[in-house]
Amino acid sequence: MHHAALLLLAALLAVLPAAGPARAADPIPQAEVPGVSRPVIVGGDRDYPPYEFLDAKGQPAGYNVDLTRAIAEVMGLRVEFRLGAWNEMRTALNEGGVDILQGISYSEERLKEVDYAPPHTTVNHAIFAHRGAPPVDSLEGLRGTRVALHKGGIMHDTIRQMGFEHDLVFSDTPADALRLLASGRCDYAVTAMLPGMYIIRENHLDNLEVVARSVATVRYGHAVRKGDDLLLGRFSEGLAILDQTGKYEEIRQKWLGVLENRPIKWSEALRSISLVLAPMAALLLGSMIWTHTLRRRVAERTRSLSSALDQLRENQRQLLQADKMAALGTLVSGVAHEINNPNGLILLNLPMLKKVQTDTGRILEEYRDAHGDFTLGGIPYERMRRELPVMLEEMQEAAVRIKRIVNDLKDFARRDEGAGSELVDANDAARKALRLVEAALRKATRRFTASYAQDLPTVRGSSQRVEQVLVNLLLNACQALPSPDRAIRLETRAEDQGRAVALVVQDEGVGVDPQDLPHLTDPFFTTKRATGGTGLGLSVSAGIVKELGGSIRFESRPGQGTTVTVRLPAAPEEAE
Template sequence: MVGGDRDYPPYEFLDRDGKPAGFNVELTRAIAEVTGMRVEIRLGAWSEMRAALAAGRIDALQGMSWSEQRAAEVDFSPPHLVVNHAIFARKGTPAVASLEALRGHAVAVHRDGIMDDQLTTLGMGDRLLRTDTPADALRLLASGKGEYAVVAALPGTFIIRELKLTNLDPVAHSVASQRYGYAVRKGDAALRSRFDEGLAILKQTGRYEALRQRWLGVLEPQPVSWGKFFQYGAVVFVPLLLVLGGTVLWSRQLQREVAERTASLAAAVEELRLNQAQLVQADKMAALGVLVSGVAHEINNPNGFILLNMPALKDVYLDALEALDRDRPDGAPPRLGGLPFATAREEVPRMLDEMLDGARRIRRIVEDLKDFARREDAPARAPLDLDEVVRAAVRLVENPIRKATTRFELALDGALPPVVGSAQRIEQVIVNLVLNACQALPSPDRAVRVSTRADGARGVVICEVRDEGVGIPPEHLPRLTDPFFTTKRDSGGTGLGLSVSSGIVKEHGGTLEFRSAPGAGTTATVTLPAAPDAGPQGIP
């Protein structure tokens, strides 16, 4: 004796003649056929069928959703379906996304069904509207009672279509998925194994899939046959393909035009962005120049007093030391500023020298700032020999070069075409580059090479300062000529030398470029235009 729900289409239900029908019914009969069982199928209210199984009036339920609570009461066969449950509501009712969201709402459910169990476990039992069948739950909702109904998705869709409940819609799909299979009384392993065996045979022979397609596939999308496809294609697709072909040709032409215009617009936008950035930078530099000029003047005045007075103060101190050495009647050495006389004799001159060096350093920084801020509307220009300028610059920094390296090389071209510009300003650039090269060397055995050459094809003369120093990280290369950018701030760098040098080279119509790699040294290249009337041998 196998029981089931009388109104759970398309799984199991009583047809118009009052006879059992549906997927579960035909599956049970097919299992009975292949296993040699004789079965009688009895359908009724679901809660009554559950009670009948517990009381022994029937031997099995042909479709029951699995839960831990139910598994403690009955034994389940392996599931032959997964039943998805959905939330239904009247049109216009606010949508909800989960079972938990139903808390506080009036919800219609199938009495003793899996959703009744689950919502009761969630503490919503007092708000449930329980009905004998899923169809009754949907009818109740359609009549205006309750706010939502939770029903298996496939039966719910089937019932709404058959009963024409047009004011209902699913508002949440697959809020719960349950394994669905045969259930027998606890401990009836023999009967459960018969159902397991029969179900396995039906799946292997293909009869299970045929039954599933017949009853459950009616609400699933059906594949279109090739015959139908070609029939529809002759009427619809051929004209559509002709239209699409013309559209594609026109679209490609349009895409080419759009691509060309887009590229042109992108270039214009990039140029506008660069111009705007240059204007902003120029405005910043103008304001900075005014500030620097004022600050430099204010610093130079007191610093000038220090530079002027410090040598005289040192001379006075040294003279005083001689007097103190002579006039010591008691023979005891005097103390100066709390220091023993011997210590003061050694330390105070050194302190005065350090103060003088500091004041000179302040003067150099201020001069760099003034050079950075200075605007020369019409700087003095004259033809000059770059070799002579480089030679003079190297003479100025002979001492730092000797301290930094034992391998300094000067390779001058000797026949360069002249350059029009300020010799003093170009000399300042070369001095800055050579000093930077010396400071980049980790040891005196590393080399620095300064060279000049001409490039007749480009009409330029070139000076290169190359070192075998520590190199420059790639991320720092684009910022080398930015004002106040320096990696040597701890050792007194101000970040103005290369910025000033770059500005001087640009004033002369040239370029200042750097090539470097960490650990592989750095090459600074100054490129200046040759005088326009220079001959092939460099003679104007």
Template sequence: MMRHSEGHHERRNRRMPTLIRLWALFAIAGAILAIGVPFSAGADTGKRMASVIIVGGGWDLPPYEFIDKDGKPAGYNVELTKAVAEVMGLKVEFRMGNWPEMRDKLQTGEIDLLQGMFYTDDRAKSVDFSNPHNNVNHAIFARRGMPSLQSLDGLRGKEVIVARGSLMHDFLARQGIVGKLILTDTPADALRLLASGEHDYAGVGLLGGIYLTRELKLTNIVPVVRSVVSYKYCFAVKKGNTELLADLNEGLAILKKTGQYQAIHEKWLGIQESPRITWKEIAKYVVIAVIPLHLVLLGIMLWSRSLKRLVAQRTESLTTALHELQINQKQLVQADKMAALGTLVSGVAHEINNPNGLILLSIPTLVKAHKDTASILEEYYRDHGDFTVAGLPYSRMKAEIPRILAEMQDGAQRIKRIVYDLKDFARRDDAAGKELIDFNTTVQTAVRLADPSIRKATNSFSADYGEGLPKVWGNAQRIEQVIINLILNACQALPDTGRGIRLSTAYRRATTAVVLTLRDEGVGISPEYMSRLTDPFFTTKRESGGTGLGLSVSAKIVRDHDGTLTFDSLPGEGTTVTLSFPVAQEEQTT
């Protein structure tokens, strides 16, 4: 009986742990059901959190991946990987080293994932790629002063530095156009070697190269071919690791939907890209250029009115003087006015030219920046749909931005021409730059330059060039400027293309002068305006952009050449302009 009792207790004691375990499992299952968490989900999370995914990356590939000053992994790839791991419940550990070695370790299984690898068909045979998380342009860099490259054919026979195992290494090796490839461990080493004066060019990623030249202060290095080749940038896993690949693609999709991907991209890569022009910047440059010009013109107008009042006061005090004395007095006052106005205009023109020169210098850079980013924006538009630029839909702005830049360029060029005319008005003329010129040749050149305006204004233009004209002593370019101004005025006077313009040249032996006669069938000039045609800033075309400088500058050029400029016109009957220059003395004696 004792033995039976002991055996019974022994068997019961053995069953007790089993019962306890069963009770514990039921309790855990009940708790899971009570809080409403599916058991399968918990098991999946546990599986993910149980193992650590080893992530490989390059230690010196900024701004994508690198070791920071604290010895920690940093960069666009690192932050993106951490964000994907967080939303997918993955544990990751980073291993940073030489990139070609990391690529080999993916194949041997020492790491599970490469966080940044360019997709190519050859590489896709040995690894599986995620959906792309970026597109990267690769470029050719050179030292300042090196000859510019129009295409990759310019690399023939040259020494090009590339990082060993990089995409540029593979690409240029396949092209077979480079004289010799110089291999380094990292892109940074490639750019340092180039900056030191060694070899001819370096091939690296565009944004990475720009980042390194700034960080390493390689101020003698610039990109000379900005888009050699563009490849998709992806996560890469060992062939067949479909579970990890699915997690990466799902995590990327979540980050793009939440906006976290865009924030990471802007943080690391946005500052390297060319800045987009904003309406605020446009307004700033317009204010800088236009407001000072308006203030200057207003000051000139006030100054002119003040001088006119002074002339009136002096004229009233000389009413008893002889008529000849009155005429001389007016001429003296006018000369004084022009001298003061010329001094003022010369200084003002210089002050306007400085900021306008900055605008003219910056606009081509903005145009290039827009062209460089247009393909990226268009691809983003195709992949993600419409988005806003400066508060307006991109689908509208992609056509508006080039037009705005072109209008800014035209406006700045117009300011430059006006400033040039102001400076020309104030400039004292001398014999410098004058020579014996063929008057007919000069007139024909001016007609060719004005041909687009002539074709637009009239269907009936004729030119009759006199034969055997003697030569004139003068500056051909300045005389061309006068003739172009007269032709443009004639074109603007025509109400429709059915009206014509006739031009002729001749030699008048009686006055020993060559003469240009220009007749238009336009609207004519009112008698009250005839005496003011060559006054500075006087124009009847203010609303269509006239400045009132064309004829005043032309009159000054004609006077500097001892010539004459006369106008004959009646309203509705057209205008005839006669321009004459004295024949050179050498021509008179022959």
């Protein structure tokens, strides 16, 4: 993985807010938006293990499938897998039957019909033969022999360009190509090294062996139809996020590690376990002693304070919090202004740069025709001619995103005048709140999902205050998770036949003790005082909800998580 390239691409792409059974590809209405109004249709090879294949139950499985599911999870997308013959899947992408291919090798020829995301894998191809067959050391050595190939694969394209396609025996899958070789119907087979070894092992094709390794090495990753920059950007950013969180490496090790299982000696296992458990036991014992001592000291300290002093301290914290929020509003406005000025200059200049690039393109074309290919910024002109317009477009989209986030911060921090006098789109308020806590969510969980109801009625109130409630609830959910493997879910829905709107935040955190549930909205009540909690967030949120004529309900079980449901009445004119 090229970490720096992935991060750079992800930083330039805009972000917009898993999987069903495999089936034949159907045409997709172009008016629908993949991942929003419908799932993203993901195409792949039905028999290309360990990258992608249908398992014994007929369900999509493999490295590509797990990687695509993980990308969809971090980007809030819905995906549906359709695995079939590879040649059919390439055709389905071109004709709109699928939105994206999750594993396709890179070539200049294919670049004419698809756009590639940053590659997630490098695939080595090898030549397979019967044991004892005459050796070959390159693709050129296959001339005059019968060669089995995966139809539509990168090796098919490569050997066709070498000019001896009449000697080829085609199959729908790499597994079929190796079976043809094992049955004696051809002399050699060319396929990817790792799938070939996997297929030989799983199908017990013991009469086959590798006679030439790494005859071709190609980049391998996701690709979309030419011009589908929006979907390409979302998958590219999702891959970059997985690379930074370590999830990509976890999936890669699961599927692409050593194929043969090496037996572990009991002596080695016990020694490794002891090396791990001994420090852990010492750490646990020390932690227990320290925790017991700390609890005793805290209890002694707490008993020594009077209730009046406690109340005074809480009042001081409340005043300090209010002062900090007022200062934060002023600070955010100033910083937003300083960011918007240079960002506005970028947005102003980029259209001019696009025009300059278009106008100079004709001059550079004439220069290329007269003097041959040349480099721009160290990159061949032929490549730069294709990539420069895309880079300028991505820069403009990124600048627009910066402007949107800054405006959201300004809206959130400004003083709220005339609360309750506007019609509020709850879905829009939820999306703004998510953008404000995006960093906290990414740090707290790898399993965040959001679901927005369509045709949701508006509520009368204040968009800023609805956002404030959701920000408090989402941050509380983040703080409740013991590990990033636990999930958080945000949902909006209409209730009571459209007369009310519900905003639901659900987490799989540590939960709340039953005796604490009735006190969650009491001023100054908090279960996180040791980590700086003030007990004001839920109290303020409950006050806002009550002021808007709604209700807030908490459901929780210790160790299983908490669900908070905010119910607001629909605007009277919409309810009617």
